[in-house]
Amino acid sequence: MSQNAAAATAGPVSPDDVAGLRAAVTGPVLDPADAAYAAECATYNLAQPTAPAVVVGATSAEDVAHAVTFATRHGLAVAVKNAGHQVVPSVGESSLLITTTRLTGVEVDESARTLRVGAGVRWHEALAAAAKAGLAPLAGSTPGVGVVGYTLGGGLSPLLGRAHGYAADHVRWIEVVTADGVIRTVTPDDEPELFWALLGGKGNFGVVTRIEFTAVELTAFYGGGLWFPGEDMAEVLEVWRTWAPALPETASTSFAVQRLPQDDALPAPLRGAFVLHVRFSHLGDAAEAEELLAPLRAAGTPVLDSIAPRPVPDIGAIHVDPVDPLPYVETGFGLREFSVETLAALVEAVGPGSDCPLVTVEVRALGGALDREPGTPNAVPSRGLPYVTFAFGVAAPPDLPFMDEHLAKYAAALSPWTDPRNVVNFIAPDEAVSEAEVRRLYGAERYHRLAAAKRRWDPDNVFRRNHNIRPSSAPAGD
Template structure:
């Protein structure tokens, strides 16, 4: 472990070993500094997708903002790129083998101000931790479908809630303040009034402009909701999805819905009707009472009889029950893109690709209905790229290496099969590691005008493209 390396003095004639170049980090940071052969290195670099191992040259486990700043300055002196691992499902591209990796899970500050209706968190805080605190006050954050993910990484990619999105927009739309370490190692406080261009770029730029170490955002008075899911036999997915397709345009902004075609494993952790089953999971989240919520769900129940039903009125802290996303790290294959419509033609092609007899190998293929406030520009402008996208789809699967190869083939076939209905922009958090890798592809995701502005700001704040282990925005020439 590098923390135990003694001080070593090298003459200019001596070749300097790799460890010696990082010795200054020992006195500059309080957290662990690890090299590939050190105990704890693998766990420090571990990500949610176990098929995407990180192998950086050195990793710094930051304990506070000063550690982050010191690590960035050290990387700058050595001309090293910097990768950042937050909590949750974050994608770090590619393996970061020549990089200095900063992990932020130790940055555990969290405070709730009920009077101002705000929360301030450090970069290591997850939404589950926030929910534990906000539930005591009756206030609700714009949390996503998986509460175990990190707050800051989720928000920098926009932050799509399965309950509050159509009512309030993206999580990024309600950020008030950020603390960020930029590529020059400076610690900056960023607000819509102070460094507004950097504020705009960070929220939607997903890690391209620095390391956000702390964030403050609004929370809202929604202590309860009606929601959960209806599972139907996979053989009955066509009539249910026809009912879902008719229901979506009638929904108010108080209601969000999605569905997932699932081929579930036969494991004891699942309820008996779902073990080893091929099912359609329709999700619903409604900011209202059970009477209204049940009326909204009635057309779905009329289309077929659910084999499992969890729709009920709940405290806001149970928002994770809408999607029931997996919480444990696993090897994954995934693909995601936006849809400009969910028409009869879209549904027909989806049935061919994922329905009964399709041979679909993916464990989970979902479509989310967006719209409402997700389409509106926020009062505090940001660079979120997916406004105006009515639907998005995401497919994910896990298994053995051989199964992952089969799933990767399906992912390509699925993306190709829905090409006639694809929209150019997309929710950045749902881009897979194999998508939007080229500059042209990233430009398409953001749109030419937004990308040009981001690239110009990248030239200002990160001219050497230090932060490039992501869906990278390159500095403008």
Template sequence: MSADMSNTAGAKLRPEDVTALRRSVRGPVLLPESEGYEAECATYNLTCALRPTVVVGAAGEADVREAVRFATAHGLPVAVKSAAHQMVSAAEGGLLITTRRMAGISVDPRNRTVRAEAGVRWSEVLPRTAEFGLAPAAGSAPEVGVVGYTLGGGQSPLLGRTHGYAADQVRRLTVVTADGELRQVTPQSEPELFWALLGGKGNFGVVTEIEFEVFPVPRFHGGGIYFAGEHLARVLDAWRGWLPTVGEDMTSSIGIQRLPDIPVLPEPLRGAFVVHLRIGYLGSAAEGEALLAPLRACAPALLDLVEDRPFAAIGEIHRDPVDPIPYVDRSLCLEDFSEETAQALVKLTGAESGCTLANVEIRALGGAFDREPEFPNSVASRGLPFAVFGFALGAPDRAEELRAELARVMDGLAPWAAERNMVNFLSPDEATGAAGVRAVYGAERYDRLAAAKKRYDPANVFRFNHNIPPA
């Protein structure tokens, strides 16, 4: 180890500083030359490498407090890594706190609440809540971390249209703020920080534990129906006409996918261009089958995987990739999904488009996603009816080529796009400056967040994110 370890923030760490940090925490403290540094910094998106000056693998909230205090004392900005929906930069010149060792979960079936520590993933919560016939507002990918997902809103493909965003279900957060203090944050104790944390992502501190409400939902009727890509126009037309006929207990989306030729996929899907209709219905199987009849009739299915399932099988709706992959992505929300919008989407992504994106999906929102929760929060996408997310697979040396194709498709939908967006879907390439972040949140919400930032993080310690500088 060299005598000085410089970083882009301008601070310098001496060997004795790092030794003191190691003595003050239970978890590992790693430098770029340390064994285990690469594994601790590993990300799901292989194109987004993390290169912090120092990493603290927090073993508990006391470690988080020590890490934040150390960082502020030495002029280091702080980044947090759990499992997705949190990091948007390489964290160069900063201190990275990883939370995977903080894995505590407790379920209170009487009060229908769950407490989860910072490193917990939905895949770990689902079997625990299933023991009591309860269900959380988990997302489409169970391997995503609970905290990062919830701080950005959290859009469930099963419970969202009936109960709202995952953020709407939160009752308490334990958070370490930039001053190194541990705070118990509820709507009653600190309403402004509670409001800012839930929607403001990682701008306001390190959440070490979260408590949220769960619901008595033991099963659902759903999964996916795959159609050949040549039927895209017919499927979109049928789906558009069908959406106004179903209630809030039905959630759906469509993925336009060019799938890889890999053994994990069933034969009809390997290397295929497909339209993936995703269904999550909370009513009975018989009612679900009747509701789906018009969609099934719109085109012949390659594969129909819709069936009755336990709630813990929520990941079978989208069937998102589990293993780390290299990709670039972009997103937007739509004000409307008209016939003209659907025609543009076919032109941009259909069989004759030349599109090479692995997936372009459109998710129908509405219902409780539009309603203000009992305890208000700063979720930016409330009231927007559709979300679009696209990603392209490829090695980092193809990133510019892939970004260009993403831009072609997403910019082609610009006539129907809203200024505001779903914060969890923002890629590192989006909302890169203060004006962009302001547009995503809307002016009134952004100004309130900036005021909260000034109160709780005036030095902008937590800035490795879609940053909201203190006003």
């Protein structure tokens, strides 16, 4: 029996145990009796509360190391809450939660075109710092999302992804605390298997406290959105269906069928509206972009047009994702095609005349550099996937099962075109929870390699509060 497995037989955490951890850690150490506990544990999804035995607000990699060592000594699973939209699944009294929002700091090396960021940094901070040097990192659709969690799940940029690949493809250096409580710096040359597994294995191999990655020389783009009346979605999407695959790699697009709330924060044409939101970005000039857009503009008359020249830090204007925490349920899966039949099934499921109450049902066109293995390979499992879809419904927690039913109806309607691959960041907390489902996500060969890395770096499955990759000898967890 390993040292960690032996520790798992330890008894419950006592107040004296927690006091000892407080003495060792600089940041706050909280248990359910502490007034600040609820705020420290809060997540973006108000319907997914966390209630760990102990939560540690790490201020350094050393704090993280103390927390991981404490957890293994007391037989607790380690969960990590980064920043932004991250939701940690199944965090209860048998877990220790580490929050990394205090691990701040952005260092920009203009000559090397690199950024080094702490695990608490969000994209809007990194984007602003990079812009001062004329650089653009591969940020996602929501600038409020945490850089590290997004990147460990691959990182799908609606601006730079098709031209430059996944954010994970640009990582050069990782600082991580592994299950043995050791702070390690990992590069492609130093522990290459751990480096490979961390990027795409999202949270299964340790607590990442800092990363360094390269950025692109870019200061502006042309993009935004066109919102068409929802009643026109079939006609517009019939054009989008053949238009999107023909775009050059410098252009990216997605669409979202939206039933928006009556919210004064929205532009007047969108308040309480049923719309089709077509997103677009282009890395060239306005004239090139408008030439590409011409077929789509001819497909219908938008109620709102936000496409314009923009500075790179304005990337959030492409998708205009919700900012404030919400109670919601979600699903995401890959699509192997978006054919005439796929479109017909989507329109029937979520279009005019359907009973669909979901706030957003989106499809993103991938391809380009997202299909290509980077110079330094990683575990990202979605290369070659042409489309990914994501849907969510918002409601008061008692009404969320109703939304879940409609998510299931949508998934069933598109099931004939489902692909086993998916973007890791688009998987809901209650999806890909069994070993068979996770194996299906990664594919047998990649999963076997990840499981081998897990056996080396986390043989007792301490990091199991995630879409778990289990060493073959480890139990499923509690």
